[in-house]
Structures are given as C-alpha cells and as structure tokens.
Amino acid sequence: MRNSNKVLILFCLPAFLLYSIFVLYPALGGFWYSLTNWNGLNPTYDYVGLSNYLELLDDKVFITSLLFTAKYVLYMVVLQNVIALTLAIIIESLSKGKKVLRTIFFFPNMISMIVGGFIWMFIFTKVFPQLAEMFGIAILNESWIGNPEYSFYSILILSLWGSVGYLMIIYIAALQSIPGQLIEAAKIDGANKLQTIWHVVRPLIINSITIGIFVSLSTSFKVFDQVYSLTGGGPGRATQVVSMNIYMEAFAYQSRYGYASAKAIILFVTILLITGVQLFVMKRKEVEM
Amino acid sequence: MKRKLSSIFFITLLTIFMIIAALFTLSPILLAVMNSFKSNGEIYTNILSLPTKWSFDNYVTAFKNTNYLQSLFNTIWLVSLSLFGIVIVSSMAGYKLARTKTKLSKYIFGIFVISMLIPFHSIMIGLVKVSHDLHVQGHLWGLAIIYVGIGSPMAIFLYHGFTKNIPREIEEAALIDGCNQFTLFTKIVFPMLKPITATIVILNALWIWNDFLLPLLMITDKDKYTLLLSTKMLFGQYNSDWSKILAILILALLPVIIVYVFMQKYIVKGVSDGAIKS
Structure with missing residues (x-):
C-alpha cells in the first residue's frame, strides 16, 4: 500500500x-430490520421479506401522517422562502438598522423548538383568547391546539417563527455578494426597484434559492420537535407527522422495530427522491439563465 | 423631486413594517418573560400588561423544585465533550482527505458525505440497539460519542473544503525541516484551520444544545437529564400552572439568550459561512 x-x-x-x-451500521441495520418482524421486546426475529412494506400500503394512520407531512412541507417550502427572501431584500435596502433587524429575526433560530413550542402554546391557549376578548377578534378564540384544522396553522406559525431567520441569513449573504455596479447600471438604464429585483437580482441569487428550497425540503420532511411540543401529534393522531409516527411505532405503541424501520426507509427514500428531483430541475434552470 | 419624496415615503413604510415584524418575532419571548413575574391570577386577568408587582416567586419555586443547575451543567458538559471530539477527529480526517489525492481518499470522503442525506429517524432504531449493546446508552459521555459519530461527516466536509484553499508550501517546508506528520498537524496545520473550526463549533453547539430526540432516547436517569429533557418533564408536571411553567421556560432559555447577546456577531457569521459552504 x-x-x-x-x-x-x-x-x-x-x-x-x-x-x-x-x-453507517444503524443505517444499514435499518434496511435489514425493515425486512424482519423484529419486535423490540423479543430477542429473536425472522426474515419476513417485503411484508412490512405491503402492510404499509394499508396502514391508514401512516398514510395520513405522510399526507399531513406533505401538506406541511409544501406550505413550509413556499412560505419559508418567500418570507425569508422578502425580509432579506428589505433589510438590505434599508440604510439603518440592518444589523439589529438581522439579529432579531435570527434570534428564534437559537431556541429549541421544544421550549419555543411550549412558549407558543402559552400564546395560543392563554394570550389568544384574551386578545379575542379585548379586541373582539373571533378567530383568535378558536381552539388553536385542540382543533386539527387550526393546529396545522399553529404548527406552521411556530415552525416559520423558528426557522425563517436561518434562510434569511443565507439570502442576505447572497444579496451582499451581488456587485453594486450591476444595480447601478440597471438604475441608470431606468429600471425601477421591482424590475431590478426581477431582472438583475433574481438571476444572480437563483443559486441561493436552490439552496434555500433544498434546506426547507430536507428539514421540513423531518419535522418533529415542533409537533411534539405543541400538539404531541393530537388531537388523536390528527397532526401526527411521519417522524413522530415512526417514533411512536418504535418506542411508544408495541415496539415493532421491524415495521417502524420500514416506515423510516420510506421517509428516507421520499426525501432522497424529492430533493434529488428538486436539485436536478433547479440546476438545469440555473444553467439556462 | 417628486420621485425622491415617494421613495422617502416608501422607505418609511418599509421601516414601519420591519419594526412591526421585529416586534412580532420577539413578542412570544417578551410575553413569556413579562408573565413569568406575575401570579396565576394576574395572568388570567390581564396578560398584556406589565406585572403590577415584579415577583421572583415563580423563579424561586422553579429553581427549588428542579435540578436546574444540574441539568445546566449536564448540558454544558455534553456539548463541550461532543465539540471537543468532533473538532479533533474531523479536523484530522478532513485535512488529510483534502491533502491525499488517491482513489481511497475519494472513496472515504464519499462514504462520509453520503450520510448527510440520511434522516436521523432512519438510523434511530439501529442506533438505540447498538448503543444499548455497547453500553453507551444512559451516559452523557456515551451521548457525546454518538454526537461525534453523527456530527463528524458535516465537519469533515467543511474542513475538507477549507483545507483545499490553504497553500501547501508551509507544510512542505515543515516536512523538509524534518517535522513528522503528527507535529505538523498539531503545531502548524490545526492553527491554520482556526476560522473553519470556529464555524464548526458554533454550528454544532447550536445543534447539540437544542437537540431533543437523541437525549430522549438515550438518557433515562433524572440526574443526567439535559436542560431540554428536564424542561419537558416539568412542563408535564406543572400542567397548566402557567406562571411557574413560564419561569421554567425562561430559565431554560437564559443561557441561550446570554450567549446570543454577547456573541451574536460571531454566531450569525458562523451560520452564514456554514450555510454557504455546504
């Protein structure tokens, strides 16, 4: 050698x-367990082929959690990036207070979403009803934690609050890397602010948008803490996301490690496929521009 | 002139909008702090006003009934141990991988990088089993070792990228002067990696400090609880006794707030650098 x-x-x-x-070993182990009927409580287990995967097809709870997660991811990818980019553009266009604003908007990213979730639970269950009473805003009086229709949005608000700052930092860095002469040139040519953003800034930061969307996709598919602290997946299992479904299957219900592993593989493959397609499509777009 | 006026108007509008947005961002924390000094009765009558009397009773109770200092110390110990491990093993590997231009080097790097795509939930079950079998489950040092294993790929990736941009001449000169590989690394290379080490320390400290699921799976002994685990436990115990819960939550946030106030410049820079490079 x-x-x-x-x-x-x-x-x-x-x-x-x-x-x-x-x-590496736990990851490869996960593939193997997904083909067995291993139950955490029993020392022995057998190879069962693809039967765990077949069972998944009929598992309504799992499929519901997958769809709920997909809905969450869709909202997150759009809102996270739109809000983060908007904040970044506004902050960069201001002459004063840039640093203070950046520091404030990033602050929630420092906080664990377990603690953040508990604090928002206080806001949703205690502050909202009093606000509703004081100002007569009916929507604030809804059950933001107990009613799944609203708790989806509570989870979304908490998640956005806790994560937008990170993407904003990425976008600010991208905006700062744009040479000032290009913006000046556009101004001289008579472009207004929106035209400048669309025709000059956008093509130059498309690379960062690819990163931003990739980050949103890969983190929101794995969402756990936010749901765990805010609703615990409830009421019933109405707000149960995939990661929590896997966790419950393995460590809360009946310790069906084999079956839970099959679910984990599905999550892995889903993330891999979707982020793979996203990167492929957006990289091609970048080249065209 | 007309154009200038409209642009001043526009900027003012944006500034007002941003102040509102900033207030909205901070409001949950501010409300939690404000109400943590009130009695339960006062919380229920007027949640938005400042406390009529600033009372530390909730904090005293929270402090007395919790293992706050113990959990705080556990968390600091866990994070320090993990960071120490991650920096040492990853700087060695990342640097050497970047400097060795062989097929083997490419393969090893590839194996490290590929894992960054695997979600934690896909290794969770196997991890619990292997940690149990190796008797690392239930110990803070064991948890730290696991963090080194999970955290090293990303750190190696960052060290690898950083090393590629350092000129080789210094190392070559040192080798000609009879320096061996080990002293070369500790005395000359590692100090040059300082900027990226800072980024890696910040990113991983944030991650490990705020990580909840892994400690939940690994630590069962109350004396070894991290800050988040004990906060979660107490949240359940003080069911809807909000004045006490808020004090507990603020205590849990306090270290983060203090660190952020003093280090925000470095933290934001570290996060920004880390995001761009990966």
Whole structure:
C-alpha cells in the first residue's frame, strides 16, 4: 500500500470508527430490520421479506401522517422562502438598522423548538383568547391546539417563527455578494426597484434559492420537535407527522422495530427522491439563465 | 423631486413594517418573560400588561423544585465533550482527505458525505440497539460519542473544503525541516484551520444544545437529564400552572439568550459561512 494511504487511514480512523458504529451500521441495520418482524421486546426475529412494506400500503394512520407531512412541507417550502427572501431584500435596502433587524429575526433560530413550542402554546391557549376578548377578534378564540384544522396553522406559525431567520441569513449573504455596479447600471438604464429585483437580482441569487428550497425540503420532511411540543401529534393522531409516527411505532405503541424501520426507509427514500428531483430541475434552470 | 419624496415615503413604510415584524418575532419571548413575574391570577386577568408587582416567586419555586443547575451543567458538559471530539477527529480526517489525492481518499470522503442525506429517524432504531449493546446508552459521555459519530461527516466536509484553499508550501517546508506528520498537524496545520473550526463549533453547539430526540432516547436517569429533557418533564408536571411553567421556560432559555447577546456577531457569521459552504 502506498505510504500516503497509510497516513490517510491513520488520520481518518477515529472519525470513521465512530461514524461506522453510530451512523453507517444503524443505517444499514435499518434496511435489514425493515425486512424482519423484529419486535423490540423479543430477542429473536425472522426474515419476513417485503411484508412490512405491503402492510404499509394499508396502514391508514401512516398514510395520513405522510399526507399531513406533505401538506406541511409544501406550505413550509413556499412560505419559508418567500418570507425569508422578502425580509432579506428589505433589510438590505434599508440604510439603518440592518444589523439589529438581522439579529432579531435570527434570534428564534437559537431556541429549541421544544421550549419555543411550549412558549407558543402559552400564546395560543392563554394570550389568544384574551386578545379575542379585548379586541373582539373571533378567530383568535378558536381552539388553536385542540382543533386539527387550526393546529396545522399553529404548527406552521411556530415552525416559520423558528426557522425563517436561518434562510434569511443565507439570502442576505447572497444579496451582499451581488456587485453594486450591476444595480447601478440597471438604475441608470431606468429600471425601477421591482424590475431590478426581477431582472438583475433574481438571476444572480437563483443559486441561493436552490439552496434555500433544498434546506426547507430536507428539514421540513423531518419535522418533529415542533409537533411534539405543541400538539404531541393530537388531537388523536390528527397532526401526527411521519417522524413522530415512526417514533411512536418504535418506542411508544408495541415496539415493532421491524415495521417502524420500514416506515423510516420510506421517509428516507421520499426525501432522497424529492430533493434529488428538486436539485436536478433547479440546476438545469440555473444553467439556462 | 417628486420621485425622491415617494421613495422617502416608501422607505418609511418599509421601516414601519420591519419594526412591526421585529416586534412580532420577539413578542412570544417578551410575553413569556413579562408573565413569568406575575401570579396565576394576574395572568388570567390581564396578560398584556406589565406585572403590577415584579415577583421572583415563580423563579424561586422553579429553581427549588428542579435540578436546574444540574441539568445546566449536564448540558454544558455534553456539548463541550461532543465539540471537543468532533473538532479533533474531523479536523484530522478532513485535512488529510483534502491533502491525499488517491482513489481511497475519494472513496472515504464519499462514504462520509453520503450520510448527510440520511434522516436521523432512519438510523434511530439501529442506533438505540447498538448503543444499548455497547453500553453507551444512559451516559452523557456515551451521548457525546454518538454526537461525534453523527456530527463528524458535516465537519469533515467543511474542513475538507477549507483545507483545499490553504497553500501547501508551509507544510512542505515543515516536512523538509524534518517535522513528522503528527507535529505538523498539531503545531502548524490545526492553527491554520482556526476560522473553519470556529464555524464548526458554533454550528454544532447550536445543534447539540437544542437537540431533543437523541437525549430522549438515550438518557433515562433524572440526574443526567439535559436542560431540554428536564424542561419537558416539568412542563408535564406543572400542567397548566402557567406562571411557574413560564419561569421554567425562561430559565431554560437564559443561557441561550446570554450567549446570543454577547456573541451574536460571531454566531450569525458562523451560520452564514456554514450555510454557504455546504
């Protein structure tokens, strides 16, 4: 073996060892468990082929959680990016207070969504009803946690509150990297603000938009903390997202590790496919522009 | 002139809009802080006003009935241990992977990077089993080792990218002077990696400090609870006794708020750098 490879192995060994034990092995194990009837309570289990996957097709609770998650992801991808980009553009166009605003909008990103969720639960269950009474706003008097129709939006508000700042930072960095002369040139040519944004800024930050959408997609599919703290998946299982469904299946209901693993594989493949398609499509668009 | 007036109007409008948006962003925290100083009775009568009497009773109760200092210490210990591990193993691997131009190097790098696509929920079940079998479950040091395993790919990726942009000459000169690989790395290379190390420390500290699910799966002993685990426990216990719950939540947030106030410049920069590079 070449000497350089020996040194390389030596330098990579500690990281690779821990990575193999705590990521690679459990990940590959997950594929194998998904083909077994392993129940966490029993020491032995059998290979059952694809029967877990077949069972999933009829699992209404799982399919509902998948659709609920998909709806959440759709809202998040659009709203997160639109709000973050809007904030970034406005902040960059102001002459004063840029740093203060940036600091404030990023602040919720520092907070765990468990604590953030509990704080918002206070807002939804205690502050909203009093506001409704004081100002006569009926919609604030709805059951924002207990009624699944509204609790979807509570989860959405909490998630946006806690995550928009991160994307805003990405977009601000992208906007700052645009050479000032280009904006000046557009101004001289008589373009107004909106025209400048659409024709000059947009093509230059499309790369960051690809990143922004990728980040939204991959994080919102995995949403857990927000739902766990705010509704716990309830009422019933009405707001149960996929990650929580997997967690419950494995560690709360009947410890069906094999079946839960099959669900986890479906989640993995879904994220992989959707982000893969997104990157492929958007990269091609970038080239065209 | 007319155009200028309309643009001043436009800027004023935007500024007002941004102030409202900023207030909206901060309002949940401000309301929580305000009400944490009130009695339950006062919360129910007027939630929006400042407390008539600022009372620390809720904080005293929260402090007495919780293991606040213990959980805080546990969390700080867990985060420090994990960061220490992540920085050491990833800087070594990331640097060497970038400097070695062999097929093997490419394969190892590829294996590390591919895992960044796997969602945590897909390794969760296997992870619980392997941690149980290796007896790392139930210990804070065990949890830290797991964080090093999960966190290293991203850190290696960042170290790899950073190393590629450092000129090799210094290292070559040191090797000619008879420096061995180990001292070369600790004395010369690692100090040069400082900027990216700072980014990695910030990103991983944020992640591990706020991570909930992994400690939930690994830690059962109350004395080893992280801040989030004990907060969650107490939230259940003080069912709808909001004045006390709010004090507990604010206590849980306090370290984050303090760190953010003093380090926000570095944190925002670190997050920004990290996001762009990955």
